[in-house]
Amino acid sequence: MKHHFASSSNTGSRDGEHWVAIVGNPNCGKTAIFNLLTGLNQKVSNYPGITVEKKEGFARTDDGDFRLLDLPGTYSLSAESFDEEIVSEQIDQWAKGMAPPSVIISVVDATNLGRNLYLTSQLQDLNIPIVIALNMVDQLEDHTQIDADKLASKMGVAAVIPLSAKLNEGLDNLKNAVVNARKGKQSPLDSPPWMDSEMVSDLKSTEQNGYVSARFGLAQSMRNKIQSGTMERDQEAILRYRWIDDILSQVTHRGAETPLASSRSEQWDKILTHQWGGPLIFVGILYFIFQSIFTWATVPMDMIQLGMDNFSTFVVNNMPEGMLRDILVEGIIGGVGAIVIFLPQILILSFFLTLLEDTGYMARVAFMLDKGMTKMGLHGKSVLPLMSGYACAIPGIMSTRTIDSWKERLVTILILPLMSCSARLPVYTLLIGAFIPSVTVGGYFNLQGLTLVLMYFLGTAVALILAKVFSKWVGEKSSSSFIMELPPYRAPIPKSVLRHVFIRGKLFLVNAGKVIMAISIVLWFLASFPKVDNPNSDVNPIQHSYAGQIGHAMEPVIRPLGFDWKIGIGLLTSFAAREVMVSTMATIYNVEDAGEEAVNLREAMQTDVHPETGAPTYTPLVALALMVFYVFAAQCMATFAIVRQETNSWKWPMFMVVYMTALAYFGAMAVYQGGKLLGFS
């Protein structure tokens, strides 16, 4: 397996510092416990492998504070995917004495104890005090009892603390146990309790050097022997499970229900992942989300527009005339205001995506689509990253770390920016609102909503086709599997969902605040200067300005796509971020208008006419070509920075810029020229 290590495996911890690591299986409630201990609100999800990075925070106790590190979920120390590799690399370093934690919290799912304790038993080899957080005890079947104290003594861990992260019960006990575990000294074992003496002496001769704990060294040399084929494979799993099962039979009392019984989630899945019905439901859900982005958002959007209009009128009435007022009204309020108006749509989109993930539905989607995705050179686990790409490519690219094959991960990254992210939404919305009539077609569908769905579909379809093409020649074939746990359906925690939506909205606004405001100001200068000497001349001042000159210089290149010089400026500024297109157009029109209040961008574009012919500058065909351009264009610096980080090379981001730019240019040209040939204007 080949992986590129992007982030360093250094935790940044100082030797001898008291700090605590949280380790556990995917989906066992690790992140929820981390949040409760630190008060930090990490996003908690119901999708295996959602913590793809390490997260840090502080926990406060009466005995002083300690630092906490949340690691990605993993089933064992033998890593299959990049997120698991982060954990096994990290633990290997601790085993070698490099800044190990003083205590490890091993989070286990009480409803699936045996499987979860497997990782705990591997952690025990480190001879670092372990506190087991026995999570989800509230979800144990009736009559199932676990003797926590007995489990602790049988396994040889510092403590076992039953708790429920969902109900926020038992967390104080966990904190106290961590403090005590650090103080209490356990006598470390020299060899794993599940190894017999014969095996120990056999392995001693080949013992790994460099490990602080002799016990970890023995386990590691066993793994090496299995890898090299000199020891029967599966031995580690067989021996550890034998030991765990023996302990569990002594400390648990099981209810009547058998482990293979059908759960409530399985009943739900009879419908939700039905062979043919399941995919249909998924498409229906997607359609519902995109329709609601348009219909639900109109009221708050109108309210924001009204607020912005009132605010700019207020500024105009209360500030002395002059350049400062012009910058404020034409540059900042005009530019930033044009962007803030899209906040409701972005909130609605991230709300639905969060909901799908947190309920456990996305894992089912991965299951249903794995076959199709494999056919396209992708992976079932590519679905979640691609869907996150509808919100923003950056978290999407990060979450490809759960894909265990490098080749399929790379292909997913390469096509991911073609998924229309929320930064394109303002561009689509503006153009659709201005140029696509709001009529009902086919008796049921709104043409505007349909056009929006079409743009998303275009990006997605081309992404899938390119995935197939790229997978033919990108990277060598690597082994790939799709072993994934399907978590039970859970009701989303409202606080966690709202928190996530809030963070997404905040990021959007901070972006609008920084990048867009700066660009709006610079653009205002470029569009306002140099001033025309004779105000009575026929020269249009904005055409005469620096921005106008740059735009006109670009026109020969973009003319075949139907774009004029104003769009040209927008395309240039979009390289910082796509949504800047909208604020750029707003600033240009505001400067041109130079009126008392900020102009309504939609109306300004609809009524814009060619100065000589009097024909409308923008037609539905131009709008369509421009939207197609935005579907494909490589316009987000941050995305390419993250691709470089994840692939550890400039080759792939540069390749992406080239292929996406070519697609955008020729795609838009095909729409515009083809449309003209068919007789549209």
Added chain:
Amino acid sequence: MTLTDLSPGETGIILNIEADTTLSNRLRELGLLDGIAVRMVKMAPLKGPVEIKVHHSYLSIRWDDAQTIRLQS
């Protein structure tokens, strides 16, 4: 017989696993040991992944990988 010979709803006992070392290792770690009972829950169409229940959890495994898991007849 192998895991994929089970119809949804049927249960089998694992005889052994014939996958390569990496895959077999992962399956063993997830508790698919010889002698353990597995229930076939669902099969995705067109030889897509299968969903099984083992111990207390639901797992998805690709068709080809599932065929390496042999069951007691």
